[in-house]
Amino acid sequence: MIVAAAGGPVIPTFGSGSGSFACERANRLFCPGWVSRNWSSVLWPALVQHIVLTLIAVSIGFVLSMALALVAYRRRWLERPVLIVTSILYTIPSLALFELLVAPVGQNVFAAEVALVSYTLLILFRNTLTGLREVPAEVRDAAAGMGMGPTQSLLRVEIPLALPAIIAGLRIATVTVISLATVASLIDNEGLGVPILTAISNEVFKTELIVAGGMAVLLALAADALLVLAQRALTPWTRVKAA
Amino acid sequence: MANRLGFPLLPTDHTAHQEGPSAFPQAATLELRSVSKRYPGQRQPAIADLSFRVEAGEVCVLVGPSGSGKTTAMRLINRMIPLSGGDILLGGSSVLQREPHELRREIGYAIQQIGLFPHHTVAENIATVPRLLGWGKDRVAARVHELLDLIGMDPDDIGARYPAQLSGGQRQRVGVARALAADPPLMLMDEPFGAIDPINRARLQEEFLALQRRVRKTVVFVTHDIDEAIKVGDKIAILRQGGHLAQYDTPEEILTNPADEFVAEFVGQDRALKRLGLATLEHVELLSPDGIPTGGGIVARTTTVRDALSQILASGGKPVSVLDDRGGVAGVVTLDLLGTLLGGGALDEAERDFAR
Numbered sequence: 001m002i003v004a005a006a007g008g009p010v011i012p013t014f015g016s017g018s019g020s021f022a023c024e025r026a027n028r029l030f031c032p033g034w035v036s037r038n039w040s041s042v043l044w045p046a047l048v049q050h051i052v053l054t055l056i057a058v059s060i061g062f063v064l065s066m067a068l069a070l071v072a073y074r075r076r077w078l079e080r081p082v083l084i085v086t087s088i089l090y091t092i093p094s095l096a097l098f099e100l101l102v103a104p105v106g107q108n109v110f111a112a113e114v115a116l117v118s119y120t121l122l123i124l125f126r127n128t129l130t131g132l133r134e135v136p137a138e139v140r141d142a143a144a145g146m147g148m149g150p151t152q153s154l155l156r157v158e159i160p161l162a163l164p165a166i167i168a169g170l171r172i173a174t175v176t177v178i179s180l181a182t183v184a185s186l187i188d189n190e191g192l193g194v195p196i197l198t199a200i201s202n203e204v205f206k207t208e209l210i211v212a213g214g215m216a217v218l219l220a221l222a223a224d225a226l227l228v229l230a231q232r233a234l235t236p237w238t239r240v241k242a243a
Numbered sequence: 244m245a246n247r248l249g250f251p252l253l254p255t256d257h258t259a260h261q262e263g264p265s266a267f268p269q270a271a272t273l274e275l276r277s278v279s280k281r282y283p284g285q286r287q288p289a290i291a292d293l294s295f296r297v298e299a300g301e302v303c304v305l306v307g308p309s310g311s312g313k314t315t316a317m318r319l320i321n322r323m324i325p326l327s328g329g330d331i332l333l334g335g336s337s338v339l340q341r342e343p344h345e346l347r348r349e350i351g352y353a354i355q356q357i358g359l360f361p362h363h364t365v366a367e368n369i370a371t372v373p374r375l376l377g378w379g380k381d382r383v384a385a386r387v388h389e390l391l392d393l394i395g396m397d398p399d400d401i402g403a404r405y406p407a408q409l410s411g412g413q414r415q416r417v418g419v420a421r422a423l424a425a426d427p428p429l430m431l432m433d434e435p436f437g438a439i440d441p442i443n444r445a446r447l448q449e450e451f452l453a454l455q456r457r458v459r460k461t462v463v464f465v466t467h468d469i470d471e472a473i474k475v476g477d478k479i480a481i482l483r484q485g486g487h488l489a490q491y492d493t494p495e496e497i498l499t500n501p502a503d504e505f506v507a508e509f510v511g512q513d514r515a516l517k518r519l520g521l522a523t524l525e526h527v528e529l530l531s532p533d534g535i536p537t538g539g540g541i542v543a544r545t546t547t548v549r550d551a552l553s554q555i556l557a558s559g560g561k562p563v564s565v566l567d568d569r570g571g572v573a574g575v576v577t578l579d580l581l582g583t584l585l586g587g588g589a590l591d592e593a594e595r596d597f598a599r
Contacts, residue, residue, distance in 0.1 A: 142358025145323055145431075146372050146421075147348030160362045237362045237405045 024205065031207045042195055042208075047215055050191035053181045054223070057113055058174050061120030065169075068121075069128035070154070079129065086122035094119070094180050098187045112181070112188035119180055120173040127169025131162030164238055167231040171224050178220040182212075192216045270299040270461045271334030271428035273320070278329035280315055280486070288327070289315050290486030297478065299428075300459040304476035306466055308509070312486030313465045317431050320463060321350045333429060348372050351422035351430035351460070355437040357414050359406040365391075365417050366402035372425040390420040393454065412443045419451070423458065430462045436471070448474055469510055473498070473517055481506050495521055515585055519549035524565050527584065529574025532564065537575055539563035544573055552581050 023031035035043065072078040092100075097115045105111040135158045143153040159166075185193025192212040199209030232239065273296070280290040290312045297303040305313040318324040320331055322343040331338045338346055359368050366387045373383045391398040394416040406414055415435060422430055435451075436444045452475060455462065466472055472479050473494040481489045481497065483505055490502040498518045501507040510517065524544050539561035542551050545568075554563050560578050567573040 136356075136358070138354060138356035138358035139360060140358075141323075141354060141356075142352065142360070144344075145321065145347055145352035145354070145358075147344045147346075147375055149344050152375070157360055157362075161360075235362070237407065240405045240408050242407050 027204045029206055030210055031205075034207045035211050038208075043211060043215065046190075046192045046194055046212065047219070050178070050181055050193075050216070050219065053109070053112065053116065053184070053188075053191050054174065054177050054219075057116035057177045057181070058120060058170065060113070061117045061124055061173060061177075062170065064117070065121050065124030066128055066166075069125050069132065072125075072129055073132045082125060083122075086118075086125055089118040090122040094183050095186070098184060102187055107187050109188040109190060112184035112190070116177050116180060116184060119176055123173045123176070124166075124169045127165045127172075128162060131165025132158055134165065135161045160235075163235050164231065167227055167234070171227045174223045174227065175220045178216060178223060182216055192219075269334070269428055270459055272299045272332075273297040273303075273429055273461055273463065274332040275316075275320075276330045276332065278316070278319060278331060279327050280312070280319060280324065281327045287485055290319070292329070293482075293486055293488055294329075295478075295480055295488060295491045297461055297463065299461050301477040302455060302462040302464055302475055303478045303480060304464045304466060304472040305480050305482060306469055306472040306509075307482035307489075308484070309467065310484055311482040313467075313482050314433055316482070316486060317433055317463055317465050320429075321347045321352065321431060323347075348375055348425060349427050349429070351425075351427040351432075353418045353422040353430070353432045353435045355434035357418040357438075359414055359418060359421070361406055363405075364402065365396075365404050365406065365409070366398070368406065368417060369421045369424050371421060372427075376425055386424060390423060393423075393457075394420045394450075411439055412447060415439060415447055416450070419454070423460075428461060430460045431465075432462060433465045434467070435464070437466070444471075451475060470517070473521065481509060516549055516552075519552055519581070519585070520547050522548050524548060524551055524576065527576065527580075529565055529576060530562075530580055532572050532575045535562055535575045535577070537562045537564050541566055544568065548581065548584075551576055552578075555581075 021033075023033055068078075068082050072082055089097075094115065097118070098111065101111040101115055105114060139157060139161070140153065143157045148156065181191050182193035182196055185191050185197055192215055195208035195212040196216075199206050199212075275294055275296070278290060278293045279288055281288040293312075293316060295303070305316055307313050315324060319326055320333075320338065322338060322341075326339065333346075333350075359365075360371070363371075366384075369387045369390055370383045373386055378386070387402065388398045391402055396402075396413070396416065401409070401413070401417075406417070409417065415438075419432075419435065422432070436447045439447060448471065455475075464472075464475060476494055478491065479494055479497055480491045483489045489509075490497055490506045495518065497506065498510060498514045498521070501510060501514070507514070524542065524546050527548060539555050539558035541564045542554055544565055546565075551563060551565075555561065555576070555578055562575050562577040564575055565573045
């Protein structure tokens with residue numbers, strides 16, 4: 001433990017001044033004053049960065065997985081190789097993957113996004129493919145028998161019916177990315193991970209960690225709730241009562 | 244008679260044209276010419292040299308045990324399964340000359356599992372083929388309305404529901420309406436009532452026949468149930484293992500003169516009874532009620548001969564009185580009379596009338 005100068009502040013970052021820093025001087029666990037003073041300069045920008053990081057990662061992951069799933073849906077033999085590769089990506093410990101990517105990509109936001117995207121692929125690919133495969137055979141048969149071509153059947157029948165599984169995958173992937181993006185701050189120095197890492201490297205002052213961690217949890221819950229609402233709006237037929 | 248949209252619903256002749264705002268005016272003849280289907284790696288062909296012709300507006304039932312290739316034969320027609328040999332002519336032109344998906348939009352398609360789209364409402368399901376054909380919005384809406392009327396469903400209530408909100412029988416009717424949507428000249432129906440309980444199945448068969456009398460489509464109807472085949476078919480094609488055509492004829496001809504042992508066994512030991520089910524008492528010359536002690540009860544003149552026999556047997560062989568449609572006694576049937584009719588071939592003509 002660092003031995004602080006007698007009576008001096010333990011935390012160098014909370015600035016100087018008198019009265020209002022009593023909480024920080026007393027090394028309390030949580031200092032609401034710090035939160036309000038640093039909301040617009042530290043926490044809000046970090047939250048926005050975090051949301052952008054997540055949106056980019058999930059969007060790219062979604063497009064890639066969707067494409068892979070659609071190809072594997074038509075060509076069954078592709079399913080295994082894609083599953084193997086995405087599973088390996090998914091299993092690499094996040095810290096190791098982030099550090100591995102620094103060498104080829106650099107210590108920047110690109111490295112972070114590459115890693116985050118790679119964690120979405122397995123979930124989104126598997127859910128999308130499962131959703132498509134679970135479209136009842138007689139429904140596909142009826143679509144073809146009434147004169148839909150393969151693309152029409154996919155767009156009008158199979159993808160809509162796979163939506164519940166696809167959105168379920170998006171929910172897991174989004175929450176995972178929001179959580180992992182805090183770790184990605186190690187290499188991209190962005191998002192809610194930054195205040196958390198600052199607090200970790202500090203021995204005593206933990207307000208940043210508690211606030212930023214809490215914000216990441218709330219962000220994950222909010223994103224999940226939004227996706228649930230989107231699913232309700234997009235799949236009204238799943239909520240009707242059976243006759 | 245006109246429905247509330249002002250379209251005439253009762254056909255005045257045997258074309259599909261009068262049924263609605265039609266895309267394909269005439270029911271078409273269908274002809275299979277030496278059709279064969281061979282799957283790679285299998286020694287025996289699934290279908291070998293199958294030929295028959297269905298006249299426009301007729302119901303042709305393909306019937307046979309499992310493995311007889313009846314469903315395969317049906318799916319060859321709309322090219323859901325590619326032909327290995329031979330040709331199929333619809334309205335005189337080969338289906339092989341057509342783009343498969345365009346051909347299928349002109350052929351109604353109803354299957355046992357129905358395959359309604361769960362994410363589409365009933366109205367959207369029925370609108371499937373008209374939309375594929377690029378009909379305008381108003382025309383599609385009018386057609387959906389008309390078809391729901393035709394199958395006896397309230398367009399405003401049922402139309403907005405999802406398939407999960409319907410009973411099995413309702414789903415089946417919607418499946419048939421969907422197949423009829425673009426007024427196709429040919430309908431393919433694969434065991435359409437197979438998954439329905441016996442009571443509702445009988446009702447759906449009646450409804451199908453009533454509907455068919457109005458729309459007069461050419462229909463290829465697949466079933467494994469010979470009783471269903473006899474009830475709905477104008478012609479029956481009995482297939483045996485390997486897609487061989489054992490007999491192709493009217494129901495009464497198949498029941499009276501089965502072509503071989505296989506057909507006789509397939510139609511069953513009770514084929515005499517089945518023949519009695521084809522005619523009603525209207526076709527029977529009744530005995531005068533004078534001097535015959537009845538006691539077997541009363542039946543209407545529209546009762547089938549088979550049901551009248553059943554009633555006589557149930558009452559211990561006593562003759563039953565037959566009422567005409569005004570409620571007066573038209574005559575009496577006895578066990579002896581029915582026996583004579585069956586033996587003497589007097590029913591043949593009656594059956595032919597009735598089957599039309």
